[in-house]
Amino acid sequence: MIIRENIPLSTITTMRLGGPADFVIDVENPNEALEAIVFAEEKNLPFYFLGTGANSLGLDEGFHGVIIRNHIKGIDIISESEDGIVVKVGGGEVWDDFVEFVTNKGYSGVEAMSKIPGSVAAAPVQNIGAYGQDVSNTLESVEVFDTMLDEYTEILAKDCDFAYRHSIFNSGDSAGRYFILTCTFRLLKGRIEPPFYNSLQAYLDEHSISDYSPRNIREAVSNIRAGKLPDPKAIASAGSFFKNFILSDAEADEAEKKGIPVYRTSTENKINTGWLLEDAGLKGKSFHGFKVSDKAALILINESAKTYADLEKAEAEIAKIIFDKYGLKIEPEPVIIKERALND
Ligand SMILES: Cc1cc2nc3c(=O)[nH]c(=O)nc-3n(C[C@H](O)[C@H](O)[C@H](O)COP(=O)(O)OP(=O)(O)OC[C@H]3O[C@@H](n4cnc5c(N)ncnc54)[C@H](O)[C@@H]3O)c2cc1C
Structure with missing residues (x-):
C-alpha cells in the first residue's frame, strides 16, 4: 500500500484544479482496501474514492482527508x-x-x-x-x-x-x-447493428465500412474521438462538462416545439446539451480561463484557470445563457471531491 501526504488534487484530476489532499493511498489488492479505511478511521479523517480523476473536480481548499485509489490489476x-x-x-x-x-x-x-x-x-x-x-x-x-x-x-x-x-x-x-x-x-x-449515432454512421459511410465487427467499431470510434475530444494527458478537461437531458414523452414534445432536436429511441428521449451550447453560439467562447471546446461543445477545457472559484463563475454564466434562451437548467456531470455524509 502506497501512502503519500499533501498531494495537490490538481495533479490527480484531469481538470487540474484543487488544493492538497492530506493523504493519497493507492490500494494494490483487496486486503489493502480495508487497511486504507482503517488508516483513515484511526486518524479520524473522512475518505474519498478516486480513480484517474477524469470525472472529478478538486476544490480550492483541497480535501482534508484520505483519497483512496484502486490500483488492483488483472x-x-x-x-x-x-x-x-x-x-x-x-x-x-x-x-x-x-x-x-x-x-x-x-x-x-x-x-x-x-x-x-x-x-x-x-x-x-x-x-x-x-x-x-x-x-x-x-x-x-x-x-x-x-x-x-x-x-x-x-x-x-x-x-x-x-x-x-x-x-x-x-x-x-x-x-x-x-x-x-x-x-x-x-x-x-457478435456485432452491434444500426441505427448508429449520426457521427458514427457518417464515419462508417465515409470509409465504406459495412462490417460492424467489434474491431471496426472500436477503430471508428477511436478515430472519431481523436478528432474531437481532448487527450487528458495534453489538455485539461473533465470530458463532457454538462449532462444531457433525459426527458419524458411530454417534455420531449415540448422541447421539439421550441425547435430543440430530441434523439428518441425505444427506451429514452434525449437532448444533447452540446447542441444547446452550440446553438447558443458558445462553441469556442471563453469564460474565466475555460473554453467551450470548438470541436465538441459539451467539453469545457481548462486553458488557464487555476481555481475552482473560476470554474464556478464560468459554469454559472454558461448555465444562465442556456436557461435564458431555452428555459432548461443544465447541470454539471463531474463530481466534486468532498466529504460525504456517509463518513460523518
Ligand atoms: C476527454 C474525456 C472524455 C470523456 N468521455 C466520456 C464518455 O464518452 N462517456 C462517459 O461516460 N464519460 C466520459 N468521460 C468521463 C470519464 O472518463 C468517466 O466518468 C470515467 O469513468 C472516469 O474514470 P476515473 O477513473 O477517472 O474516475 P474518477 O473521476 O476518479 O471517479 C469518478 C467517480 O467514481 C468514483 N470512484 C472512483 N473509483 C472508485 C472505486 N474504486 N470505488 C467506488 N467509487 C469509485 C469516484 O468517487 C467518483 O464519484 C470523459 C472524460 C474525459 C476527460
Whole structure:
C-alpha cells in the first residue's frame, strides 16, 4: 500500500484544479482496501474514492482527508465459449485496455465505449456510456468493500439501479459507501447493428465500412474521438462538462416545439446539451480561463484557470445563457471531491 501526504488534487484530476489532499493511498489488492479505511478511521479523517480523476473536480481548499485509489490489476477470463466470455477485471485497470482486450478477441458489448478515459472501477459509478452502449448493458457484478458494514461483498448489476450516468454508487445514501474492487463483465460474440449515432454512421459511410465487427467499431470510434475530444494527458478537461437531458414523452414534445432536436429511441428521449451550447453560439467562447471546446461543445477545457472559484463563475454564466434562451437548467456531470455524509 502506497501512502503519500499533501498531494495537490490538481495533479490527480484531469481538470487540474484543487488544493492538497492530506493523504493519497493507492490500494494494490483487496486486503489493502480495508487497511486504507482503517488508516483513515484511526486518524479520524473522512475518505474519498478516486480513480484517474477524469470525472472529478478538486476544490480550492483541497480535501482534508484520505483519497483512496484502486490500483488492483488483472484481466482474468472466468469462462469462454463460442458464444461469449465472462471476464473479471481489476478496478485499477485502465478502462480502454480492457476494451481493447475483449474487442481484439472479437467480443461485442463495450467497443463503442473505446477510448473513454479512466479506470475500470469508476465505470459502473457513472454508468459510463458512448455511441449507444453503456456499462449496464454488459456488467454482471462488482466485488466491493462495504464501508458501512465493514465487509467484502458482491453486488449484482441488477441491484446497481443503473440509469443515465446514475447508479447506487453515486446516488442517494449509498453514494461513496462501496469501494469497488473488481468488475465482472459478460460479453457476446457478435456485432452491434444500426441505427448508429449520426457521427458514427457518417464515419462508417465515409470509409465504406459495412462490417460492424467489434474491431471496426472500436477503430471508428477511436478515430472519431481523436478528432474531437481532448487527450487528458495534453489538455485539461473533465470530458463532457454538462449532462444531457433525459426527458419524458411530454417534455420531449415540448422541447421539439421550441425547435430543440430530441434523439428518441425505444427506451429514452434525449437532448444533447452540446447542441444547446452550440446553438447558443458558445462553441469556442471563453469564460474565466475555460473554453467551450470548438470541436465538441459539451467539453469545457481548462486553458488557464487555476481555481475552482473560476470554474464556478464560468459554469454559472454558461448555465444562465442556456436557461435564458431555452428555459432548461443544465447541470454539471463531474463530481466534486468532498466529504460525504456517509463518513460523518
Ligand atoms: C476527454 C474525456 C472524455 C470523456 N468521455 C466520456 C464518455 O464518452 N462517456 C462517459 O461516460 N464519460 C466520459 N468521460 C468521463 C470519464 O472518463 C468517466 O466518468 C470515467 O469513468 C472516469 O474514470 P476515473 O477513473 O477517472 O474516475 P474518477 O473521476 O476518479 O471517479 C469518478 C467517480 O467514481 C468514483 N470512484 C472512483 N473509483 C472508485 C472505486 N474504486 N470505488 C467506488 N467509487 C469509485 C469516484 O468517487 C467518483 O464519484 C470523459 C472524460 C474525459 C476527460
